[in-house]
Amino acid sequence: MIAFKALCACEFSRSGTSRSEGDGMMNSVRMKLVFRLGGIGFALPVQDLVEIREDPGGVLDLSASEPSTPVVGHLMHRGETIPIHDLREALGLSPSPVAEGSIVLVLDGGTGAWAVTADRVEGIFPMEEFESRPLPLLLIRREPLPYTHLDLWRDEPLVLCEARRLEHCRGVA
Amino acid sequence: MIAKIALFALADRVFALPVEGVRHIVSAPRIFSLPLLRKGLRGVFLYQGEVVPLLDLWGIFGKKAPIAEAGGQFTVVHSTESGLVGLPVSQVLSIVNPERGTLEYEAEGNQTTDLDRVFVCEGKRYPLLDIEKLVNSLPR
Numbered sequence: 001m002i003a004f005k006a007l008c009a010c011e012f013s014r015s016g017t018s019r020s021e022g023d024g025m026m027n028s029v030r031m032k033l034v035f036r037l038g039g040i041g042f043a044l045p046v047q048d049l050v051e052i053r054e055d056p057g058g059v060l061d062l063s064a065s066e067p068s069t070p071v072v073g074h075l076m077h078r079g080e081t082i083p084i085h086d087l088r089e090a091l092g093l094s095p096s097p098v099a100e101g102s103i104v105l106v107l108d109g110g111t112g113a114w115a116v117t118a119d120r121v122e123g124i125f126p127m128e129e130f131e132s133r134p135l136p137l138l139l140i141r142r143e144p145l146p147y148t149h150l151d152l153w154r155d156e157p158l159v160l161c162e163a164r165r166l167e168h169c170r171g172v173a
Numbered sequence: 174m175i176a177k178i179a180l181f182a183l184a185d186r187v188f189a190l191p192v193e194g195v196r197h198i199v200s201a202p203r204i205f206s207l208p209l210l211r212k213g214l215r216g217v218f219l220y221q222g223e224v225v226p227l228l229d230l231w232g233i234f235g236k237k238a239p240i241a242e243a244g245g246q247f248t249v250v251h252s253t254e255s256g257l258v259g260l261p262v263s264q265v266l267s268i269v270n271p272e273r274g275t276l277e278y279e280a281e282g283n284q285t286t287d288l289d290r291v292f293v294c295e296g297k298r299y300p301l302l303d304i305e306k307l308v309n310s311l312p313r
Contacts, residue, residue: 038208039206040205040206040207041205091209092208092209092210133223136217136223136225136226136256136257137255137256138214138226138255138256138258138308139207139210139211139217139226140313141209141211142313145209146208146209150207150224152219155203155219156205157205157207157219157224
């Protein structure tokens with residue numbers, strides 16, 4: 001938990017290194033974030049991750065949710081207002097209300113930063129802990145899926161996320 | 174020509190499988206859900222380091238899985254042209270030579286989708302599953 005709290009204070013710079021407030025530790029970004037949404041595990045390369053906001057508190061504006069879209073609120077990020085998306089519907093998961101204590105992941109999108117909610121963050125782990133697997137043929141559908149690979153991590157298959165591919169889930173071309 | 178037939182039970186349902194396609198029968202593994210699974214699949218599990226889809230046999234039998242039985246006690250790992258697939262079973266009843274029974278076709282009107290052949294053995298009717306046909310019929 002201490003490592004995760006320290007992580008929440010981290011900001012992942014676009015140069016591909018992380019800076020941790022207070023300890024000056026520099027880490028090579030060959031790492032992945034593991035998070036959960038709707039009971040499913042996801043792995044996100046940290047180069048796609050800008051920031052983790054745990055308990056965004058007053059900066060999470062849920063009143064600005066847009067009906068009939070997956071936008072559930074907005075967040076102030078580096079002086080800009082960015083949308084927060086709940087990917088549950090796009091991923092066929094059961095809906096769940098977003099509370100102010102939710103975890104928000106700010107992602108590096110092709111059209112700018114955007115954010116998604118997460119139920120829980122397990123942590124950030126070195127690439128060596130993950131083994132990539134292609135999707136079994138039987139899982140492939142007629143419509144393209146928002147993911148094409150799985151990552152085996154500690155005897156569990158995680159959905160490998162790519163921020164640009166996820167952007168298609170939120171309706172960005 | 175079917176060499177041997179394996180007989181299984183899934184709660185109160187029984188069915189049969191030609192053994193040629195059976196790769197392994199394992200204790201029911203942990204099942205993981207994935208987003209946007211095809212209808213007819215229940216989840217995935219890990220088998221020898223690979224991700225294998227698990228068929229929703231309950232749905233194929235036209236029933237709703239009772240929670241306690243949803244995953245079965247065992248999983249039959251079966252080969253198909255599209256890769257391995259898992260089938261949940263409660264019991265492995267027997268493996269018999271085909272001569273121990275007879276193969277029949279279900280009369281029209283009695284057929285459940287893809288379960289149109291029946292192996293009748295010692296007075297009991299075991300729908301004979303064609304796994305290749307089943308997976309090819311899963312909606313995409």
